[in-house]
Structure formats: C-alpha cells, structure tokens
Amino acid sequence: MNAALKRFRIVAWIVGTCLILLVFVAMPVKYLGHDDTFVTIISPIHGLCYMVYLVLGFHLAQQAGWKFWPQTVGLLLGGTVPVGSFFVERWAHxxxxxxxPQAADTKIGEKERV
Known part of the structure; x- marks a missing residue:
C-alpha cells in the first residue's frame, strides 16, 4: 500500500503541474501570442502522465478497498481540473x-512495522 501511495502522490503532482502549465501558460501563449510551440510540447506530456495517473489511481483505490463510486471516480477525475490533482492527492493521502495506518512512511533508520 505504501508504494502505491507514493507512486500516486508523485504522479498526481506531475499531472497537476503539467496541467497548470498547459492551461495557464501554453494555451494563452498559443491564442494570444499565436505560437503553439508550448502546447505541442506540454500536451502530449500531460496526456501520457494523465494516463499513468489513471492507472495508478485505480490501483491505489483497489488496494485501499474503495467503492468505484464516488471515491474511485473522484480520485480519477481529480487530474482533469487544473489544481484538482493537488487536492485529491492530499485527500487520498x-x-x-x-x-x-500501516501505510505511513517510515523515517530513515526506523524499521518498518509489519
């Protein structure tokens, strides 16, 4: 469970950051500056990361034993709102x-509880 949670948290931050860059930087540059360079770079990266987010989110929800509706669906949709993945990541954590409680991170040098 701990590994699945860590993977999800990392990818949630990446997806959120990519979506913020896409919506608030790349799209304005495309439509106001008539330059689609950033969109062509960031869009595929966000798309790939969002697919990974969906897989890891579903895996995490399955390991946690959550119902499909509303917990799992809410978790998966969190990556579609520009800052949503940050809130969903914190909620899921x-x-x-x-x-x-066994999913809590262990401190360096501390033995993991079994």
Missing amino acids: RRILAEH
Whole structure:
C-alpha cells in the first residue's frame, strides 16, 4: 500500500503541474501570442502522465478497498481540473493513512512495522 501511495502522490503532482502549465501558460501563449510551440510540447506530456495517473489511481483505490463510486471516480477525475490533482492527492493521502495506518512512511533508520 505504501508504494502505491507514493507512486500516486508523485504522479498526481506531475499531472497537476503539467496541467497548470498547459492551461495557464501554453494555451494563452498559443491564442494570444499565436505560437503553439508550448502546447505541442506540454500536451502530449500531460496526456501520457494523465494516463499513468489513471492507472495508478485505480490501483491505489483497489488496494485501499474503495467503492468505484464516488471515491474511485473522484480520485480519477481529480487530474482533469487544473489544481484538482493537488487536492485529491492530499485527500487520498489523509484518507489512506486514516484507514490503513500501516501505510505511513517510515523515517530513515526506523524499521518498518509489519
């Protein structure tokens, strides 16, 4: 569970950052500056990262034992709103730690609890 949570958290931040760059930087440059260079670079990166986000989010929800509706669907849709993935990542992290305390990160030098 801990590894799935870490992977999801990392990709959620990447997806959120890419979507913010796409919506608030690349699209204005495309339509106001008539230059689609940033869009052609950032769009495929965000698309690929979002697909990874969907897979890792679904895997995390399955491991956590969440229902498909509304928890899993909400988790998966979080990457479609420019800052949504940041909020969903934090919500998922808190909820998993509350439901599965064994998923808490261990400190360096501390043995992992079994």
